[in-house]
Structure formats: C-alpha cells, structure tokens
Amino acid sequence: MLLKNRVGKKDIFYLIDKYSCAISRVEAEMLLEYLFNCERLDLYIRDFSINKTMEELYDSLISRRLKGEPVQYITGCTEFMGLDFIVTKDVLIPRPETELLVNVIRDTLSVTQTKNPKILDLCTGSGNIAVSLSKLMPQSEIVATDMSEAALKIAEKNAARHNLSDRVRFYKGDLFNALIFAKNPKFDIIVCNPPYIKEDELSYLQKEVKTEPEIALNGGKDGLDFYRIIAKESYRYLEKGGSILLEIGFGQKKDVENIFSSYSIFEICRVIKDFNNIPRVMWFNLI
Ligand SMILES: C[S@@+](CC[C@H](N)C(=O)[O-])C[C@H]1O[C@@H](n2cnc3c(N)ncnc32)[C@H](O)[C@@H]1O
Numbered sequence: 595m596l597l598k599n600r601v602g603k604k605d606i607f608y609l610i611d612k613y614s615c616a617i618s619r620v621e622a623e624m625l626l627e628y629l630f631n632c633e634r635l636d637l638y639i640r641d642f643s644i645n646k647t648m649e650e651l652y653d654s655l656i657s658r659r660l661k662g663e664p665v666q667y668i669t670g671c672t673e674f675m676g677l678d679f680i681v682t683k684d685v686l687i688p689r690p691e692t693e694l695l696v697n698v699i700r701d702t703l704s705v706t707q708t709k710n711p712k713i714l715d716l717c718t719g720s721g722n723i724a725v726s727l728s729k730l731m732p733q734s735e736i737v738a739t740d741m742s743e744a745a746l747k748i749a750e751k752n753a754a755r756h757n758l759s760d761r762v763r764f765y766k767g768d769l770f771n772a773l774i775f776a777k778n779p780k781f782d783i784i785v786c787n788p789p790y791i792k793e794d795e796l797s798y799l800q801k802e803v804k805t806e807p808e809i810a811l812n813g814g815k816d817g818l819d820f821y822r823i824i825a826k827e828s829y830r831y832l833e834k835g836g837s838i839l840l841e842i843g844f845g846q847k848k849d850v851e852n853i854f855s856s857y858s859i860f861e862i863c864r865v866i867k868d869f870n871n872i873p874r875v876m877w878f879n880l881i
Contacts, residue, residue, distance in 0.1 A: 605643065737781070791812060792813065
C-alpha cells in the first residue's frame with residue numbers, strides 16, 4: 595500500500611520529482627515535510643492533493659535553496675543526536691561529526707560512573723552539545739557559554755524545547771570570561787567545537803557555509819586561535835584529572851597537539867576519527 599496511484603491530479607510525487615535535477619531527494623523531502631507540517635513517512639502514506647498555492651509555496655522554498663540558503667535555515671530546524679533543534683542564521687547548523695564529541699563523553703562517563711559530572715560547553719551555538727548531553731545524562735550539571743547573544747537565545751529556546759531549562763545554565767562572554775558570574779566554575783569536562791577555519795579560507799567556503807555566521811567559523815589567521823586560549827586558560831576551570839574534548843578541523847591534529855603539549859600539564863588521551871577517517875576529536879587530560 596506504499597505506492598499511491600499517480601495518474602490524474604498532481605500529488606506529492608509530482609513535487610518530489612519536480613526539481614530532482616536541482617536538489618537531492620532528501621532535501622526535497624525535508625522541504626515538503628516543512629510545507630505540509632508532517633513527518634517524512636507521511637509523505638509516502640498520506641494523500642496530499644497539490645493545489646496551485648501549495649505548488650507556488652514549494653517553488654519559492656526551492657528558489658531560496660537554489661540561491662544557497664541551507665535547507666535547515668529555510669525550515670528553521672535540524673536534527674542532532676536524534677533530537678530536534680531550532681536553527682536560525684544566528685547559529686552554526688550542527689554537523690553530524692560533532693555528534694562524536696557527545697558520544698565519546700556519554701560513553702566515557704558511563705564507564706567511569708562519574709556521579710553528577712560537571713560539564714562546560716564552550717562556544718555552544720545552538721546549544722546542541724549542551725542540550726543533548728543533558729538529555730542523555732540527566733544527572734549531569736551543564737554550563738554553556740557563547741559570545742553571541744543571538745546564538746544564546748536560540749540555545750535557551752532549545753533547552754526549553756527539551757524541558758531542560760533548569761538543568762543547563764547559559765552565560766554570555768568571550769570564552770572563559772563568560773564564567774565570571776558562574777558559581778564554582780570548576781568542571782570535570784570541558785567540551786568545545788570552536789571556530790577553526792583559517793581567516794583567509796573563509797571566502798573560498800561553499801555558498802551554503804557562507805550563509806552561516808562568520809563568528810562561528812573564523813578561527814583567526816591559522817585557524818588555531820581558540821585552541822591556544824583553551825590550552826592556556828582551561829587549567830583554572832578543570833578539576834584535577836579533568837578532561838578537555840575538542841573538535842578540530844581537517845589537518846589540525848599536529849598543531850593542536852603541539853599547542854597543548856607546550857604547557858606540560860596535559861596528556862593526550864585519545865584522537866577520534868570521523869566517518870571519513872579524518873581526526874576530528876582530540877581528548878586531553880589535565881595531569
Ligand atoms: C563552530 S560554532 C559551534 C556551535 C555548536 N557548539 C556546534 O557544535 O554546532 C562556534 C561558536 O562559537 C561562538 N564563538 C565565537 N567566538 C567566541 C568567543 N570568543 N567566545 C565564546 N564563543 C564564541 C560562536 O558564536 C559560535 O556559536
């Protein structure tokens with residue numbers, strides 16, 4: 595019963611196929627889910643009859659997409675760790691690679707059975723890391739910070755959306771300076787997916803990435819500014835034996851390792867590769 599009769603009036607398959615040369619089927623489905631306010635599966639089992647207005651609305655969404663607007667900004671949401679997150683142009687669209695950070699922290703804490711772990715999520719953006727960690731580990735205490743007020747508003751909305759407003763605390767400020775008003779800012783884990791693109795590579799990014807906030811991408815001249823500050827200052831905010839987990843960009847492993855080893859207070863614990871076999875997460879312990 596999955597395939598519907600396609601003869602006669604325009605149906606959802608007509609819209610799915612209409613721009614099949616220009617956008618992927620997945621993106622077409624995401625836009626149609628948004629347009630019809632339904633689940634992906636509904637597209638295939640419910641009967642949608644397409645009138646002129648709906649077709650024109652769909653055409654206008656497609657035209658935004660073809661101009662380079664990511665589908666997540668058009669629909670205002672994305673999925674991360676199986677959870678729905680609100681996204682706007684004020685926040686980076688969470689990437690699947692970043693789920694590695696969340697999974698590693700969850701797995702490690704469940705093995706070590708750390709009671710009420712305190713976690714700091716620096717550069718929280720949409721709050722995707724902080725909110726999913728809090729959801730996965732209800733006993734954790736999570737603090738999340740960002741320099742962008744607009745991003746923090748989205749992060750707070752995401753915490754509220756998942757009923758976690760009382761479990762994740764948000765502070766605005768430049769990296770660790772945001773913690774000036776936090777009570778007892780000492781953590782078992784500091785996690786961060788910082789901006790790490792080299793300044794002079796920003797203009798070569800894909801048009802979709804260029805629609806994301808520059809403050810979320812620009813890692814300074816060599817892309818490593820944030821790692822330097824974190825390596826220099828994090829010891830003040832870490833419990834003894836605490837860990838730092840960082841997402842890194844392509845080809846940054848050696849440089850980040852050198853930055854941290856120059857302080858002689860960190861040991862490198864693990865480097866985790868992503869699904870393309872690229873080193874993506876670096877884990878340091880404070881010794
Ligand atoms: C790469 S995005 C990461 C967003 C989110 N954590 C994720 O993983 O998708 C980096 C974030 O760092 C924030 N940011 C940039 N400069 C900052 C600074 N100096 N202090 C704190 N946050 C900063 C940006 O606003 C942005 O939200």
